[in-house]
Amino acid sequence: MTWGLVGQERAAAALERSLAAGRAAHAYLFVGPERVGKHTLALKLAQALNCEGDEPPCGACEPCRRIAAGIHADVQTVTVESDEEGLPADRQGAQKGIHVSQIRELERVTALKPFQGRNRVVIIDPADEMNASAQNAFLKTLEEPPPQVVFVLVAADESRLLPTIRSRCRRLELRLPSVADVETALLERGVDEERARLLARLSRGRVGWALEVAADPSLLERRRESLSRAGALASMSVAQRLELAERLAQDFRRRPEALLADLEAWRDWWRDVLLVQGGAEDGVANVDRLPELRRDAARLPRDEVAAFVRAVEEARRYLGENAQPRLVMETLLLDAPREAQPARR
Numbered sequence: 001m002t003w004g005l006v007g008q009e010r011a012a013a014a015l016e017r018s019l020a021a022g023r024a025a026h027a028y029l030f031v032g033p034e035r036v037g038k039h040t041l042a043l044k045l046a047q048a049l050n051c052e053g054d055e056p057p058c059g060a061c062e063p064c065r066r067i068a069a070g071i072h073a074d075v076q077t078v079t080v081e082s083d084e085e086g087l088p089a090d091r092q093g094a095q096k097g098i099h100v101s102q103i104r105e106l107e108r109v110t111a112l113k114p115f116q117g118r119n120r121v122v123i124i125d126p127a128d129e130m131n132a133s134a135q136n137a138f139l140k141t142l143e144e145p146p147p148q149v150v151f152v153l154v155a156a157d158e159s160r161l162l163p164t165i166r167s168r169c170r171r172l173e174l175r176l177p178s179v180a181d182v183e184t185a186l187l188e189r190g191v192d193e194e195r196a197r198l199l200a201r202l203s204r205g206r207v208g209w210a211l212e213v214a215a216d217p218s219l220l221e222r223r224r225e226s227l228s229r230a231g232a233l234a235s236m237s238v239a240q241r242l243e244l245a246e247r248l249a250q251d252f253r254r255r256p257e258a259l260l261a262d263l264e265a266w267r268d269w270w271r272d273v274l275l276v277q278g279g280a281e282d283g284v285a286n287v288d289r290l291p292e293l294r295r296d297a298a299r300l301p302r303d304e305v306a307a308f309v310r311a312v313e314e315a316r317r318y319l320g321e322n323a324q325p326r327l328v329m330e331t332l333l334l335d336a337p338r339e340a341q342p343a344r345r
């Protein structure tokens with residue numbers, strides 16, 4: 001079997017057993033933290049349900065390859081439409097999320113027989129981004145599931161799904177793989193030892209992230225820049241903070257994902273500072289930056305650092321919810337920990 005998902009052997013084995021026994025569910029709910037491999041596992045399940053090889057999912061047969069390439073006619077993902085252009089007028093400027101019109105479209109498609117394979121697979125990812133009316137519409141579909149259709153709901157926060165939806169899905173929990181699991185996976189893919197060790201620590205178990213960075217060194221370079229900024233923040237004046245906020249907000253309009261990644265790096269950085277302050281250096285993610293972490297730990301008040309870790313998380317959430325980027329960044333940077341001012345003469 002080639003489920004091949006780092007740290008998710010348990011979930012894969014459970015799926016494999018139910019498929020081997022011919023007991024596939026109409027709907028699955030894959031729950032777990034971000035970038036832990038939920039979507040990949042959903043695609044593997046789609047392969048297993050359509051595979052023509054001896055050991056599904058073989059990964060090598062025509063259907064498996066088409067699914068991996070995203071060109072199988074019977075496997076589709078419903079997700080948040082990020083671009084407002086081309087949306088009907090009633091949805092422009094509306095809240096982000098998966099809308100009821102997408103679910104209606106789904107009802108239309110799933111009423112048809114599969115074109116190419118044995119099973120139609122519909123992945124809803126992130127399912128917890130379905131808005132209330134979308135969830136109600138989807139519930140109706142689940143109550144009378146169309147034949148030969150398997151739904152896979154992928155969610156980081158299952159509490160945002162209607163209990164009546166959850167109870168109709170077979171739930172599988174994906175856990176964060178250990179640092180050692182990630183390191184092994186990186187080594188197996190030819191990443192050199194030193195980098196594998198660092199990326200595994202930084203990943204906090206997010207294999208997808210670690211693989212992405214291993215494949216694209218410019219992402220590490222970008223991280224180096226974000227961390228230098230994080231380190232410099234504490235000694236910046238109010239004017240410098242406002243100027244940086246403005247610049248980052250402009251960046252965000254062009255490349256939102258880059259600022260979100262920056263904020264993720266910041267959060268990890270300040271969390272590490274907290275760990276050092278708490279005497280738990282062993283647990284830090286940024287193992288290559290211990291001297292700077294110690295410097296910040298020694299010079300900044302612990303309660304301010306703790307508050308800032310929370311503020312960074314909030315800022316990420318607000319940006320995801322369409323808040324004014326400039327306002328969010330100004331608020332965040334003005335709240336950043338402040339180095340004790342040298343006494344003035």
Ligand SMILES: [Zn+2]
Pocket residue numbers: 047050051052053056057058059060061062063064
């Ligand atoms: Zn196959």
